[in-house]
Structures are given as C-alpha cells and as structure tokens.
Amino acid sequence: QVQLVESGGGLVQPGGSLTLSCAASGSIFASNAMGWHRQAPGKQRELVAAMISGSNPVYNDSVKGRFTISRGNAKNTAYLQMNALKPEDTGMYYCYIESGYDEYSGQGTQVTVSS
Numbered sequence: 001q002v003q004l005v006e007s008g009g010g011l012v013q014p015g016g017s018l019t020l021s022c023a024a025s026g027s028i029f030a031s032n033a034m035g036w037h038r039q040a041p042g043k044q045r046e047l048v049a050a051m052i053s054g055s056n057p058v059y060n061d062s063v064k065g066r067f068t069i070s071r072g073n074a075k076n077t078a079y080l081q082m083n084a085l086k087p088e089d090t091g092m093y094y095c096y097i098e099s100g101y102d103e104y105s106g107q108g109t110q111v112t113v114s115s
Contacts, residue, residue, distance in 0.1 A: 002025070002027060002028055002097065002102075002104040003024070003104075004022055004023070004024045004025075004095050004096070004104060004105060004106030004107075005022070005023050005107075006020060006022050006093065006094070006106045006107070006108060007020070007109060008021050008109060009093060009109030009110045009111045009112075010110075010111070012111075012112070012113055013113070013114070013115050014085060014086060014087060014113055014115055015084060016085050016113070017081070017084075017085065018082045018085065018111060019080065019081050019082070020036065020079065020082070020093055020095070020109060020111075021072075021079055022034075022036075022077060022079070022080075022095030022106065023072075023074070024076040024077070024095070024097045024104070025076065028076055028097065029099050030099070030100060031076065031097055031098055031099055032053045032098050033052045033053065033096075033097070033098040034050070034051050034071075034076070034078050034095075034097045034098070035047065035048070035050030035051060035058075035078070035095070035096060036048040036049050036050070036069065036078075036080050036093055036094065037093070037094045037096060038089075038091040038092065038093045038094070039091050039092050039094070040088075040090060040091035041091070043091075046060060047060055048060050048067065048093065049063065049067055049068075049069035050069065051069055051070075051071060057069050062088070063089070066082065066083050066085075067080060067081065067082050067083070068080070068081040068083075078095060080093070082111070085111075085113045087113045087114060088113075089111060090111060090112050090113050090114070091110075091111060092108040092109070092110055092111075093108060093109050093110075093111050094108045
C-alpha cells in the first residue's frame with residue numbers, strides 16, 4: 001500500500017505565494033512520475049505539474065512561469081512552489097505518484113486565492 005501526505009495549502013491573496021509539500025511512503029516500485037493535480041469546484045481534475053523520469057518537468061500551460069515543481073532530499077518527496085497566485089488557481093491540490101503500473105493520490109490540500 002502507498003500513502004501520500006500533502007501539506008502547505010491555505011488562503012492567500014492574489015499575487016501571493018504558497019509552497020505545497022508531499023511525502024509518499026509504502027511499497028513504491030520503480031516510480032517513474034510524481035506530481036500534482038488540482039480540482040476546482042465544478043471542474044474536472046487537471047494536471048498542474050509533474051516530474052517524469054528522464055524528462056524535464058511538465059506544467060499546465062496556465063501555471064508556466066509561476067509554479068515550480070521539485071524533488072525533496074528525501075526519497076519520494078516533492079514540492080510545488082506557487083508564485084503570483086490567481087483566483088483561478090483555487091482548488092484542491094492532490095499529490096500523486098506512479099508505482100509500477102499504478103497511480104496513487106493523497107487526500108489533497110486546499111488552496112484558496114481570494115482577496
């Protein structure tokens with residue numbers, strides 16, 4: 001079983017910054033990708049950013065230049081630095097990791113961008 005724990009969400013004003021953290025643990029095999037999805041109310045879940053083995057990080061067009069995904073020093077940890085936040089960035093952010101042929105997600109952390 002694989003567990004993921006996210007943290008770092010909260011309420012921030014437009015233009016502000018937040019850093020999300022994610023730690024995955026358990027039986028993780030040959031992880032090829034780790035990243036973040038988000039889901040806004042009434043919308044489908046979408047990819048925000050991902051680190052894929054052997055490739056440069058990938059980003060949703062809407063966050064390019066504002067968000068940066070990175071690995072932590074500990075194995076199977078990831079961060080999402082979010083700058084210049086906009087109200088449309090509001091949503092539940094889910095960390096995910098691929099383990100073999102399976103994908104696991106955490107419970108999510110809420111990000112609200114509002115004045």
